[in-house]
Amino acid sequence: MALKKLKTADPHIKGLAALVSGPNSILYHKEDLIAYDCDGFTLHKHLPKAVVFPKDTEEVAKLVTYCSENGLPFLARGAGTGLSGGAIPINGEVIISLVRMKRLLSVDLENRRAVVEPGFVNLKLTNSISDKGYYYAPDPSSQYCCTIGGNVAENAGGAHCLKYGVTTNHILGLEVVLPNGDIIEIGPNGIPDAPGYDLLGLLTGSEGTLGIVTKITVRILKNPEAKQTVLAYFDRVEDGSQAVSDIISKGIVPAALEMMDKIAIEGVEAAAFPVGHPKDIEALLLIEVDGISAGIEEQINQILDVCRARNVREVKVARDELERGRWWANRKTGFGAMGAISPDYLVQDGVIPRSRLPEVLNRINEISAEYGLRIANIFHAGDGNLHPLVLFDARIPGETEKALKAGSECLKACADAGGSITGEHGVGIEKKEEMRFVFNDDEIIAQSSIREVFNPHNLLNAGKLFPSPGRCVEIKTELKAQQEVIGS
Amino acid sequence: MALKKLKTADPHIKGLAALVSGPNSILYHKEDLIAYDCDGFTLHKHLPKAVVFPKDTEEVAKLVTYCSENGLPFLARGAGTGLSGGAIPINGEVIISLVRMKRLLSVDLENRRAVVEPGFVNLKLTNSISDKGYYYAPDPSSQYCCTIGGNVAENAGGAHCLKYGVTTNHILGLEVVLPNGDIIEIGPNGIPDAPGYDLLGLLTGSEGTLGIVTKITVRILKNPEAKQTVLAYFDRVEDGSQAVSDIISKGIVPAALEMMDKIAIEGVEAAAFPVGHPKDIEALLLIEVDGISAGIEEQINQILDVCRARNVREVKVARDELERGRWWANRKTGFGAMGAISPDYLVQDGVIPRSRLPEVLNRINEISAEYGLRIANIFHAGDGNLHPLVLFDARIPGETEKALKAGSECLKACADAGGSITGEHGVGIEKKEEMRFVFNDDEIIAQSSIREVFNPHNLLNAGKLFPSPGRCVEIKTELKAQQEVIGS
Structure with a gap:
C-alpha cells in the first residue's frame, strides 16, 4: 500500500505495509487491533503488533519471509471463530489475515473436487454447487462464517462427520507457505494418497503451527438422493445413550447422531431458534440418515424401533425440509444459545469410546456438583464427541477459574475413559496442559x-x-x- | 537366545542374539539370509547382515537401541510381499522381522476396534470376527499372506478401498519404536482425531522409514447386510472407461469397481482361477455394491442400465456367493497370473483423475508400442488407480532395463495427467527418482x-x-x- 499514508515511525510496520497491495491492507492502531485480541476463545486477550491482509500467495510468502528475517513472531487467521485460542497473538504476533483470499478458484464436478482460497467461507462452497447437486461435507456449526482455511488448521468436524469424516478426510491438496518463505504443494494435483510422507494429514489439524495454507483442494460429494431426520425425546439420559449404541450396533451409519441434555434444551429453547422441545425431558436425539431412497425407510423404521425399545417418550420424523431445517438451526446455534441462560459459558470438546457414554455423563454430573456450576451437554453422540458447556458468571470473582478447572476435569474424565481431549476444536492455548492427559x-x-x-x-x-x-x-x-x- | 549355539565370531551377531529370546530367533548364515535378499520387488537383491525375530515390543526396542548405538543399519520386515522394495536391505541392514509378533490382542465389537501385533496376517482378522458379523475393510490382493504391519508401512489399498478407504482410514492407534529406542503410542487409546499433529497419518505409509510399528489398533466394520457383484464385458476399452465415469456420476459409490483389459484377461484365464471370460473382449468391469438390502437392487439396476447404454456385450449379476468368490479369486490373483503368459512382469501403480482414464490408457498403449513390450492393465478403475503390468523376458539382454523404463514412462503419463506415481504399492527403492515427477x-x-x-x-x-x-x-x-x- 501507499507508504505515505502510514502514520507511524515503526520501521517494521512500514516494511510490512510495503509488501501488501491495495487499500486498507494493514492495521496497526491500537483501536483497530482490539478486534483481533482474541478469537472464539475469549478468556485470554493479547494485542497483535499489526494485522496484514495479503491478496495472494506471493504476498503471504513475502510477509512470512519478512517476519522470519526480522525475528517478528507471526500467525495466520481466518474468520477467528476457533474455540481454543489458536489465533490469539499471545506473543504480540503480526497477524496475517487471510480474509481477502476468499475466492472459489475452480470446481471440477467430474473428478469431484474444488479449489478454494483459505478465506473462502465453508457454507459458500455448498451454496455454490448445490444447484448442480453437490455439496461439501464438513459442517462445523459455525459454517455460515468460518473459513475453510481455518477448518484445515483445526481439522474441523461437524454434525455430519459421523458418516462423512472430519476435514482431513476431505482435503485432497494444499498449497502452503512454510515459515522460511518456501511455497510448497502437497497432495500433488489434488490426488489423495500421494507418495512420500502424509504431509497433507500432518498439516491438516496442525493448528497453524507448521505453515500457512494458501490454497486448498477439497473433495466435494454428490447430494444424497434422500435424507430423513428423526427427533426422539427421552425421560432418562441412560435410555438415550443406550439408543445411540443400539443404532450403531445395528450396522446403521447415520449421517448425524446428535444428543442434547436437559440444560442444553433449556438453552436452545430460550434462544433464537426454539422449536418446542419439551423442557421436562432429560435427553433428545437428533438422528439423520441419508443415501438412496430405497434404503432410507428401512433404516428409519429400525431407528424408530430402537427408540421405542429404549422407552422413548416421543419420536417423530421430520415432515419436510422446512421442519428438518428448523431442527438443525436449533441444534447448530446451541453453543451461542447458552448465552440465553447464563452470562458466560465455556465449551469443552472431549472424545470417548461410544460405549463409555453413560459413565462419563455421570462423571460430568459429579463435576458439576463439585464445582457448583451447571454443565449443559450438546454433542455428537454417534462418534463419542462430547461438548460439555460449563455455565458461569465471569463477574463473580474466581468463577472463571472454577469454570476452567471444571472444564479441565471433564477432559480428564474423557481421557481416563480411554478417550481424548479434543475432537474438533483443537488444543490452542486452552488445552496445552491437558495434552499431558493423553501423551507422555x-x-x-x-x-x-x-x-x-x-x-x-x-x-x-x-x-x-x-x-x-x-x-x-x-x-x-x-x-x-x-x-x-x-x-x- | 543361548549364545553358546552361535557359530560366529562377529561380536554384533552375538550382541543382537543376546537381545532376542527363544530358539531360532536370529539368522546370520549366508544360505539363510538369501531368502531375505528382496521382497515382492525382485529386481534388486542384497543380503542383510542378519535377520532377528523379536517376540515383543521390548525386544524390538532393545534391538533398535543396539543398532543405533553401534551404527548398524536396520529395517523392519513383515511378510515381504511389498512391491516397491521397501524391505530390501540395500545397505546390508539388520532385518528386524516381525513375524513372531502375530497375535490378535483384543477385539472390542462395541467400539468397533481390534488390536493386533504387526505380524498378524490381514485376512486372519476378518476370519477371526466374521462369525460375529464383522470384518476389516482394507483388502490388498495379497491379504491371505501380507501382514497388517506391512499394510501400515505401505498404507495398503485394495479392491474395496473405493468405498471404504485405504489403510490409513482404518488405523486408530499405533505403538511405535522410534529409531532412538523410545516407545511411543499415537492415536491415544485408539481414539481417532487425536490432538496435536497427526502422527498416525504420518507414520502410516511412511514405508518403514520413521519407526517400527509394534502394535496396531484398527477399525473393524459391521458386515454389510447385502452385497451384489456385476461382471460386464466390453468390446471397446472406451466404453468400459465411460461406464466407470457414468456409474460414479450417478452418485453410486460401489464397494469395488475393477477393470481388466484384454492382455490381463488372457493372463487370468491361463492361470490358476479361470472363470471363462471371453478372450476377444477388450475390457471387463467387476463391480460390487454393498449396503442394506433395500437399496442394493436399485443400484444394480442403475449399473446394468449404464453398462447397456455403453454398448456392453454381456453383463451379469453373480448368482451366489460361490460365483462371486470365483470372480474375485480370478481378479485378486491377477498379478501372479501374468506368469502364465510372460516369463517376467513388472507391476506399476499410478493414480489419475478418473476422467483422464481413456487418454492415459491410450498413452500406455503407445508406450507399449514404443518399447515393443506388452502391457496388461488390471486396476482399481473407480478410484483411478492403474496397475500397468509390463511383460518382459529377463533372459533377453537389456529387456529388464527396457521394462523399467517403460514402467517409469507409464508413471510419467499418470503424473502428467494430474495424477501420482503410487496409489498403494509405495515408493521404496523402485520409484525414488519418479518422486520428481510430482514433487519439486x-x-x-x-x-x-x-x-x-x-x-x-x-x-x-x-x-x-x-x-x-x-x-x-x-x-x-x-x-x-x-x-x-x-x-x-
Whole structure:
C-alpha cells in the first residue's frame, strides 16, 4: 500500500505495509487491533503488533519471509471463530489475515473436487454447487462464517462427520507457505494418497503451527438422493445413550447422531431458534440418515424401533425440509444459545469410546456438583464427541477459574475413559496442559520436534499446542544422565 | 537366545542374539539370509547382515537401541510381499522381522476396534470376527499372506478401498519404536482425531522409514447386510472407461469397481482361477455394491442400465456367493497370473483423475508400442488407480532395463495427467527418482527433513523413498547463493 499514508515511525510496520497491495491492507492502531485480541476463545486477550491482509500467495510468502528475517513472531487467521485460542497473538504476533483470499478458484464436478482460497467461507462452497447437486461435507456449526482455511488448521468436524469424516478426510491438496518463505504443494494435483510422507494429514489439524495454507483442494460429494431426520425425546439420559449404541450396533451409519441434555434444551429453547422441545425431558436425539431412497425407510423404521425399545417418550420424523431445517438451526446455534441462560459459558470438546457414554455423563454430573456450576451437554453422540458447556458468571470473582478447572476435569474424565481431549476444536492455548492427559513426554517430544523442523526459529504461532516441550527435553536429558550414573 | 549355539565370531551377531529370546530367533548364515535378499520387488537383491525375530515390543526396542548405538543399519520386515522394495536391505541392514509378533490382542465389537501385533496376517482378522458379523475393510490382493504391519508401512489399498478407504482410514492407534529406542503410542487409546499433529497419518505409509510399528489398533466394520457383484464385458476399452465415469456420476459409490483389459484377461484365464471370460473382449468391469438390502437392487439396476447404454456385450449379476468368490479369486490373483503368459512382469501403480482414464490408457498403449513390450492393465478403475503390468523376458539382454523404463514412462503419463506415481504399492527403492515427477526440491526437502528428525543417524531403512535429498539441499543452497549474488 501507499507508504505515505502510514502514520507511524515503526520501521517494521512500514516494511510490512510495503509488501501488501491495495487499500486498507494493514492495521496497526491500537483501536483497530482490539478486534483481533482474541478469537472464539475469549478468556485470554493479547494485542497483535499489526494485522496484514495479503491478496495472494506471493504476498503471504513475502510477509512470512519478512517476519522470519526480522525475528517478528507471526500467525495466520481466518474468520477467528476457533474455540481454543489458536489465533490469539499471545506473543504480540503480526497477524496475517487471510480474509481477502476468499475466492472459489475452480470446481471440477467430474473428478469431484474444488479449489478454494483459505478465506473462502465453508457454507459458500455448498451454496455454490448445490444447484448442480453437490455439496461439501464438513459442517462445523459455525459454517455460515468460518473459513475453510481455518477448518484445515483445526481439522474441523461437524454434525455430519459421523458418516462423512472430519476435514482431513476431505482435503485432497494444499498449497502452503512454510515459515522460511518456501511455497510448497502437497497432495500433488489434488490426488489423495500421494507418495512420500502424509504431509497433507500432518498439516491438516496442525493448528497453524507448521505453515500457512494458501490454497486448498477439497473433495466435494454428490447430494444424497434422500435424507430423513428423526427427533426422539427421552425421560432418562441412560435410555438415550443406550439408543445411540443400539443404532450403531445395528450396522446403521447415520449421517448425524446428535444428543442434547436437559440444560442444553433449556438453552436452545430460550434462544433464537426454539422449536418446542419439551423442557421436562432429560435427553433428545437428533438422528439423520441419508443415501438412496430405497434404503432410507428401512433404516428409519429400525431407528424408530430402537427408540421405542429404549422407552422413548416421543419420536417423530421430520415432515419436510422446512421442519428438518428448523431442527438443525436449533441444534447448530446451541453453543451461542447458552448465552440465553447464563452470562458466560465455556465449551469443552472431549472424545470417548461410544460405549463409555453413560459413565462419563455421570462423571460430568459429579463435576458439576463439585464445582457448583451447571454443565449443559450438546454433542455428537454417534462418534463419542462430547461438548460439555460449563455455565458461569465471569463477574463473580474466581468463577472463571472454577469454570476452567471444571472444564479441565471433564477432559480428564474423557481421557481416563480411554478417550481424548479434543475432537474438533483443537488444543490452542486452552488445552496445552491437558495434552499431558493423553501423551507422555516422549510422545510430546516426537510431535514437537516436527514443529522445530518446519519452524526452527519458533516464530510461527509459538507457545500453542504443546505443553513446554523444552521442559520435556530437559527432563529426559536429566533422566538419561541419571540412568547412566546408575548404570555405570 | 543361548549364545553358546552361535557359530560366529562377529561380536554384533552375538550382541543382537543376546537381545532376542527363544530358539531360532536370529539368522546370520549366508544360505539363510538369501531368502531375505528382496521382497515382492525382485529386481534388486542384497543380503542383510542378519535377520532377528523379536517376540515383543521390548525386544524390538532393545534391538533398535543396539543398532543405533553401534551404527548398524536396520529395517523392519513383515511378510515381504511389498512391491516397491521397501524391505530390501540395500545397505546390508539388520532385518528386524516381525513375524513372531502375530497375535490378535483384543477385539472390542462395541467400539468397533481390534488390536493386533504387526505380524498378524490381514485376512486372519476378518476370519477371526466374521462369525460375529464383522470384518476389516482394507483388502490388498495379497491379504491371505501380507501382514497388517506391512499394510501400515505401505498404507495398503485394495479392491474395496473405493468405498471404504485405504489403510490409513482404518488405523486408530499405533505403538511405535522410534529409531532412538523410545516407545511411543499415537492415536491415544485408539481414539481417532487425536490432538496435536497427526502422527498416525504420518507414520502410516511412511514405508518403514520413521519407526517400527509394534502394535496396531484398527477399525473393524459391521458386515454389510447385502452385497451384489456385476461382471460386464466390453468390446471397446472406451466404453468400459465411460461406464466407470457414468456409474460414479450417478452418485453410486460401489464397494469395488475393477477393470481388466484384454492382455490381463488372457493372463487370468491361463492361470490358476479361470472363470471363462471371453478372450476377444477388450475390457471387463467387476463391480460390487454393498449396503442394506433395500437399496442394493436399485443400484444394480442403475449399473446394468449404464453398462447397456455403453454398448456392453454381456453383463451379469453373480448368482451366489460361490460365483462371486470365483470372480474375485480370478481378479485378486491377477498379478501372479501374468506368469502364465510372460516369463517376467513388472507391476506399476499410478493414480489419475478418473476422467483422464481413456487418454492415459491410450498413452500406455503407445508406450507399449514404443518399447515393443506388452502391457496388461488390471486396476482399481473407480478410484483411478492403474496397475500397468509390463511383460518382459529377463533372459533377453537389456529387456529388464527396457521394462523399467517403460514402467517409469507409464508413471510419467499418470503424473502428467494430474495424477501420482503410487496409489498403494509405495515408493521404496523402485520409484525414488519418479518422486520428481510430482514433487519439486522444496517439497522433497520438506518431507525428508521430517525423516531426519525421527532418524538423525539415518540408520533406519536408509536410501528409500526420496531421491537424494542431500542433492536437493545442495541445489537449493547453490541457488540461494546465486540469487544473493544477483541481488547484491
